[in-house]
Amino acid sequence: MSDGLALAAALVILAATLAAAVSRARYMSEAVAAGGGAVALVAVGAIGLDRAGDALRTLAPTVGFLAALLLIAEGARREGLFEALGAVMARGSRGSPRRLLAFVVLVAAAVTALLSLDATIILLTPIVFATATRMRTRPRPHVYACAHLANSASLLLPVSNLTNLLAFHASRLSFARFAALMALPTLGVVLVEWIVLRRFFAADLGRPRRSSAQPARPRLPRFALAVLALTLAGFALSSVLGIAPVWVAIAGAVALNGPALASRSANPVALVRTIEPGFLVFILGLGVVVATASANGLASGVRDVLPVGTSLPDLLAIAALSAVLANLVNNLPATLILIPVAVAGGPGAVLAMLIGVNIGPNLTYAGSLATLLWRRALRAEDSDVQLGVFVRLGALTVPAALVTATVLLWLCLQV
Amino acid sequence: MRALIWIVEDTWQATVAEAAAHLPADADVTLLHVADAEAEGVVSAARHALLGRPHGAPRAGVDPLPAISAQAAQELLAEALSSLGRPAKLEARRGRIEREVVAAAEGMDLLVLARDGERERLGPRSLGPPARFVVDHTPCSVLLIWPDDAPALATIPAPPGGGAAPPPPASR
Incomplete structure (x- = not known):
């Protein structure tokens, strides 16, 4: 098959996969679209079996890592970590919505x-919604804070976002080095978000509540917190100990879920559902589809546009272009498309790309601008959300956060 | 006289107290609370924005949000009723707050509501967008109350183009 035809086939399947994922159509799941598309591309010879195998081999550890992380989060939920965090926030904020927002930003x-x-x-x-509602303060600023911080605070660790995990293996950075380079950028972005959210929702946060009953003292799930602390320590020391971080995550997942499984307080079928098998197939399929497109001309096209230097203007351009691409095709496909090119520019370029694809989706509530427009056209949008509020909030935070994070990354790369 | 009292989480005590002081004894009173569907919408929109994740029912072990807000609203309305100290109908709605309030005010003679804006910035922003909309569109008279003490006359700035310098704003 000619390169041009193979590229066209891969792009059509990529578009169909995104359409399935975005439209949430019942008759075609995104996993079927991505997996079936990948098989079709191999069958028609758009990508060789060996290259498809390479793509899967590169992605497999990432997918395993992701499954372990989902299990850790589920174990933490079962142990009551999130209720405890809600109680900590309610008690710590002592009736003040501003203090609650600060807690929500930190905890998120x-x-x-x-x-x-x-x-x-x-x-x-x-x-967070339940905590704010029961405290009798308006939940709006606090849920917006969660939605924003979930993207913008996901710069810090390789495990914070699937985009980071995908790039982490390609970047050849150690876990600790990744975290060290991203620490200041994350701090800067969280500060930008907090300052903007406080001002943006000033009217909702203005009035401290005359506090009534003091919320109950939270019962911290000590076991879950201990496992999480040990897992984090294991991640940080993984390169010193010579262990791949994925094994640390697996150990954490086993520690948090093994006892519950053994005592039958956790249902094995439900546990399998929490690792979202369809989602894992979706990522593997998407990886093969994007690899096909990259091998047949997409990568060289991206190479013409994306700078790969480590000067500040180059890093800013990488972050901005990545944010734009994330808004065109969503951040997972954007990351898969950009990785092969960004890797050539070294860790700085990869991390600047991650800043773009992680913060960029905050421009809208839908994950990408294209998704939003598509859903509105299909009338599948979430009609209770006021688009204007989210877009104005995104316009205030995203450019400032992108520039802050990239400048701080550049500074960290100089030392 | 049919009167509607719109209560909001952070200002309901003042609203109920003012309404109790000003409404005639024979008024037919309804207490209204509107749960904000926007916040719930943001929670589910954020979940749907996760590309490729399953998008069925919320995860087990996570309470459905409308149930949480419905229970909180019932508790708030019950507390407001006992603090009002007279019989009143209770009405709980959910949706776009300002539109639900205006819809509930149909056929009423008076709506009682509290300012919801920034107390530190007297002017257009002392009314937040929901109260602004309600004041503009409600099909009846409105009693707009201060949730805290009413501001002193000294908070009014000097007229533009001369006069004495404005006094410093009262600190809170």
Whole structure:
């Protein structure tokens, strides 16, 4: 098959996969679209079996890592970590909505960094909603804070976002080095978010509540916290000990779920469901589809546009272009498309790319601008969300956060 | 007289107290609370934004949000009723707050509500967008109360183009 035809086939399948994922159509799941598309591309010879195998071999550790992280988050939920965090926030904020927002920003950043953006969105945000509602303060600023921090605080660790995991293996950085380079950028972005959120929702946060009953003292799940602390320490020391971080994650997942499985307080079928097998197939399929496109001309096209230097203007351009691409095709495909090119520019270019694809989705609530427009066209949008509020908030935070994070990354790369 | 009292989480005590002080004894009173569907919408929109993840029912072990807000609203309305100290109908709605309030005010003679804006910035922003919308569109008279003490006259700035310098704003 000619390169041009193979590229066209891969792009059509990529578009169909995204359409399936974005439209949430019942008749075609995104896993079937991505997996079936990958098989079709191999069958018609758009990508050789060996190259498809290479793509799968590169992705397999990432997918295993992701499954372990999902299990860690589920174990932490079962042990009551998120309820405890809700109680800590309610008690610590002593009736003040401003103080609650500060707690939400801190807790959402910490949960995102350690347990990934999925945990913040799926497990923490409902708890934050419940906490704010029961405290009788308006939940709006606090859930917006969670939605934003889940993306923007996901810079810190390789485990904070699937995009980071995908790039982490390619970047050849150690876990500790990745975290060290991303620490200041994350701090800067969290500060930008907090300052903007406080001002943006000033009217919702203005009035401290005359506190009524003091919320109950939280019962911290000591076992879960100890496992999480040990897992984090294991991640940090993984390169010194010569262990791949994925094994640390697996050990954490076993420690948090093994006892519950043995005592039958956790259901094995439900556990399998928490690792989201369809999602894992989706990533593997997407990886093969994007690899086909990259091998047949997409990568050289991206190479013409994306700078690969480590000067500040180059890093800013990488972050900005990555944010734009994330808004065109969503951040997972964007990351897969950009990795092969960014890797040539070294760790600085890879991390600047991650800043773009992680922060960029905050421009809208839908993950990407294209998704939003598509859903609105299909009338599948979430009609209760006021688009104007989210877009204005995104316009205020995303450019400032991108520039802050990239400048701080550049500074960290100089030492 | 049919009166609607719109109560909001952070200002309901003042609203109920003012309503109790000003409404005639024979008024037919309804207490209204509106749960904000926007916040719930953001939670589910953020979940749907996760590309490729399953998008069925919320995960087990996570309470459905409408149930949480419905329970909180019932508790708030019950507390407001006992603090009002007279019989009143209770109405709990959910949706876009300002639109639900205006819809509930149909057929009423008076709506009682509290300012929801920034107390530190007297001017257009002392009314937040929901109260602004309600004041503009409610099909009846409105009693707009200060959730805290009413501001002193000294908070009014000097007229533009001369006069004495404005006094410093009262600190809170």
